[in-house]
Amino acid sequence: MATACDPILPPRRPCMPESLPPPPASVARLLDDALVCMCRQVTKGTILTAIRAGQSTLETLGHETAAGQGCGTCHATLGELIAQAGRAKPAKPNKVELMKLEQDGLDALPDIERFAETGNWQELNEDHKQRFKWHGLFYRKQTPGNFMLRVRMTNGFTSAEQFRLIADLTDRYGKGFCDITTRQQIQMRWFTIADVPDIWRRLATVGLHGKQTGMDNIRNVCGCPLAGLTPHELFDAAAVCREFTQVFLDNKEFTNLPRKFNVTITGCLENCCHSETQDLALVPSYRELDGGQVNGFNVLAGGKQGSGGYTPAKDLDVFVRPQDAAQLCGQVVLIFRDHGSREARNKARLAFLLEERGAAWFRAELEKRWGRALPTAGPDLRKKHHADHLGIHPQRRSAKDEGPPLFAAGLLVPVGRITTEQMRGVADLAERYGSGDIRLSVQQNVIIPNIPEHRLAQFTEEPLLKEMPFDPSPIMRGLVACTGIDYCHMALIETKDWAIRVARELERRTEGRTVMPLTIHWSGCSAGCGLHQTASIGLQGCRSRVDGKIVEAAHVCVNGSSGPNARVGDDLMYDVPCEQLGEALAPLVKYLPRNVPRTHDARG
Numbered sequence: 001m002a003t004a005c006d007p008i009l010p011p012r013r014p015c016m017p018e019s020l021p022p023p024p025a026s027v028a029r030l031l032d033d034a035l036v037c038m039c040r041q042v043t044k045g046t047i048l049t050a051i052r053a054g055q056s057t058l059e060t061l062g063h064e065t066a067a068g069q070g071c072g073t074c075h076a077t078l079g080e081l082i083a084q085a086g087r088a089k090p091a092k093p094n095k096v097e098l099m100k101l102e103q104d105g106l107d108a109l110p111d112i113e114r115f116a117e118t119g120n121w122q123e124l125n126e127d128h129k130q131r132f133k134w135h136g137l138f139y140r141k142q143t144p145g146n147f148m149l150r151v152r153m154t155n156g157f158t159s160a161e162q163f164r165l166i167a168d169l170t171d172r173y174g175k176g177f178c179d180i181t182t183r184q185q186i187q188m189r190w191f192t193i194a195d196v197p198d199i200w201r202r203l204a205t206v207g208l209h210g211k212q213t214g215m216d217n218i219r220n221v222c223g224c225p226l227a228g229l230t231p232h233e234l235f236d237a238a239a240v241c242r243e244f245t246q247v248f249l250d251n252k253e254f255t256n257l258p259r260k261f262n263v264t265i266t267g268c269l270e271n272c273c274h275s276e277t278q279d280l281a282l283v284p285s286y287r288e289l290d291g292g293q294v295n296g297f298n299v300l301a302g303g304k305q306g307s308g309g310y311t312p313a314k315d316l317d318v319f320v321r322p323q324d325a326a327q328l329c330g331q332v333v334l335i336f337r338d339h340g341s342r343e344a345r346n347k348a349r350l351a352f353l354l355e356e357r358g359a360a361w362f363r364a365e366l367e368k369r370w371g372r373a374l375p376t377a378g379p380d381l382r383k384k385h386h387a388d389h390l391g392i393h394p395q396r397r398s399a400k401d402e403g404p405p406l407f408a409a410g411l412l413v414p415v416g417r418i419t420t421e422q423m424r425g426v427a428d429l430a431e432r433y434g435s436g437d438i439r440l441s442v443q444q445n446v447i448i449p450n451i452p453e454h455r456l457a458q459f460t461e462e463p464l465l466k467e468m469p470f471d472p473s474p475i476m477r478g479l480v481a482c483t484g485i486d487y488c489h490m491a492l493i494e495t496k497d498w499a500i501r502v503a504r505e506l507e508r509r510t511e512g513r514t515v516m517p518l519t520i521h522w523s524g525c526s527a528g529c530g531l532h533q534t535a536s537i538g539l540q541g542c543r544s545r546v547d548g549k550i551v552e553a554a555h556v557c558v559n560g561s562s563g564p565n566a567r568v569g570d571d572l573m574y575d576v577p578c579e580q581l582g583e584a585l586a587p588l589v590k591y592l593p594r595n596v597p598r599t600h601d602a603r604g
Helices: 024-029 044-052 058-065 075-088 095-102 105-118 126-135 160-173 193-204 238-248 322-339 350-357 359-370 420-433 453-459 496-509 578-591
Strands: 035-037 137-139 147-151 157-159 177-180 186-191 263-265 280-289 292-301 314-320 391-394 406-411 417-419 437-440 446-452 479-481 520-523 537-546 549-558 570-577
Touching: 024 075, 035 044, 035 075, 044 058, 044 075, 058 075, 095 126, 105 126, 105 193, 126 137, 147 193, 157 160, 160 177, 160 186, 160 193, 160 420, 160 437, 177 420, 186 193, 238 263, 238 322, 263 322, 280 314, 280 322, 292 322, 314 322, 314 359, 322 350, 322 359, 350 359, 406 453, 417 420, 420 437, 420 446, 420 453, 446 453, 479 496, 496 520, 496 578, 537 570, 537 578, 549 578, 570 578
Parallel strands: 263 280, 479 520, 520 537
Antiparallel strands: 137 147, 147 186, 157 437, 177 186, 177 417, 280 292, 292 314, 391 406, 406 446, 437 446, 537 549, 549 570
């Protein structure tokens, strides 16, 4: 008689000679949906999932999947799969990999609730702190007892209702400000673990959460903030961003990657998303297929910023239709999951797998998993310049549209730090002049869309626009800064305050002169979260000795870019004290060559 512990197995079906399992020597070439155990109809993919979850013997594998519980002819193949997995494991797995083997990060929710109930944050161990990031909850060494929550906002889409709620929660539990990130999301700070349940509950009422925004997950999926609105797009790709997010969210197939995974999906022609810095990027293209033009994406992979510096993403020579794009993205991520290094974390990004195996191997592996030939890439339709969508821009209009022309207003949020008062002000403007929609850009700015033409004059006179201008100086316009040492344990310097101070100094030094558009990006360390190596002027935080004292300083690089002609910024100066950066950078601001972006200002 079966006991409660016995696996429930289907009736045994004998293996016929024509349906024997593959020999062990060929198992590596099998697709994941190939049957390994014929008696119980168990695929290779199911078996590998169980092995990765810790089932490393025939007995435990059989109990978990029913494989090998029939005639036994697949035992040799099962043994080879177990052996291959063992060989693939790092000889010295890093501590994060060991932590993930003990518990999936998604399963940490009961621990969060337990600590929230007691409020005893001092009892958090390092594994707790890491796993909590699967739920967007970040312990910060610089603020003991206080936490940061990263809120997922796919494609940078948000609303007045969401902005107001975040402002209310930040006033109640934080210190009156939030940060807009270079991944088009918001970071809330300074609350305690006891505050978390109420914050999560109230965020959920407006459709927000922070799930899988940290650690070894697919981070916020980025895209053009004016997707669906800008006349300068091949097509609206926002739906693909949402569809792909639904593929991986709450899905444990994607919650144990070797490292973080950054994705951008865009149909914008204006190169507004820094696609070359991403692990995976889909950019606008077209192909002549089935007798006509098909609009879709070219696939780029292996971009990164940290772990040894900026590596531009490689073209995989793949074209994908929008309706297939989300599933193809999932397969790219699973290749990284299955083949990416899990040893030293600074060598665990997709860029290193592509460097080791090559783009041709990666494309062949993707095609094998896809199950059919993939079309080759079409032309890259993005412009060479990088657009920021600041200013007043006409929205796309068709012959069927009724009513007045609509415009989008891109407003500067200097270095992404926004007060709760400003957030409520943006929400008010979005509802009074627009549709209540708000968009966030990778430049850490906000966009208010759907403003009727006849209301633009009144809108541009609003007092908030003195703090958040739509027409900032060329120096302030391209200013981006990472979190900095105030809230990031990796940073070596304070970034946001220095960025503002140096920018104001550069404005003073160039007053009365013509300054061409440029970008100035600050990263507090080599991780490059401020994308400093993609900027006209990039600054990487460091420490320098001046008159026997250690001071905050920066290495300076120039002429970096993303886009079709991506290039890593050239190192120019090292260890420049931040106090002297205004003087050091002034000649660069005046004379550095750069591409000049187009503008679409409704006022001419």
